[in-house]
Amino acid sequence: MIDEQDNVYIFNHPMIQHKISLLRDKNTNSKSFRELVEEVSMLMAYEVTKDFPLTEIEIETPIAKTKTKVLTDKKVTLVPILRAGLGMVEGMLKIIPTARVGHIGLYRDHDTKQPVEYYCKLPANADESEVIVLDPMLATGGSGSAAIQFIKDRGVKNIKWVCIIASVEGVERIHKDHPDVPIFCAAVDQDLNENAYIVPGLGDAGDRIFGTK
């Protein structure tokens, strides 16, 4: 159950939408918030991987020989954007257990709202891999656009962006800077407030995952 328009895939499955409502609720505590982010990520992984290629092999069941399909050997790298993206890794790994994990550290300067890079470690030969970038929030799109550019600068061609809540402005920014990158999310919210937080959004995802406020 997914709406696709202009390279944006919105997950409208009832189980995902229900969990998004719990994430948005300010009364949801850090433990529940973390668990919900993991569960939503796992459900999203199911759709994000739907174009993965299959190869036919022959095996023997206890009853008979048969032809069956397995995933074609394909390199996948998950790249969470620190900190909040970390909350999405375990859920994704439940569905894609062979994925490697790289990390990009970015924070948004409180005054300028511009992304500041403080860490980047991608697996060797990341350029041979499909990269799935993880960050729960796409607000102005500044962090997302910069992260995608770091990854492209390392030669990666096949990139997907997976977030939980996007803003209209963030979607437009990624489309403008990186029209080749599809966006997967559970909701697109209309507004940003004066602090560039998504409205209604869910607040500061990093602080809610790690209990830092």
Ligand SMILES: O=P(O)(O)OC[C@H]1O[C@H](OP(=O)(O)OP(=O)(O)O)[C@H](O)[C@@H]1O
């Ligand atoms: O689209 P943007 O306007 O760039 O904003 C989105 C970014 O802001 C948040 O990170 P934050 O700076 O709060 O860092 P944190 O994950 O360490 O809390 C969020 O996780 C994104 O990375």
Ligand SMILES: O=c1cc[nH]c(=O)[nH]1
């Ligand atoms: O709404 C927002 C915007 C940026 N970062 C967040 O965590 N939430």
Ligand SMILES: [Mg+2]
């Ligand atoms: Mg934060």
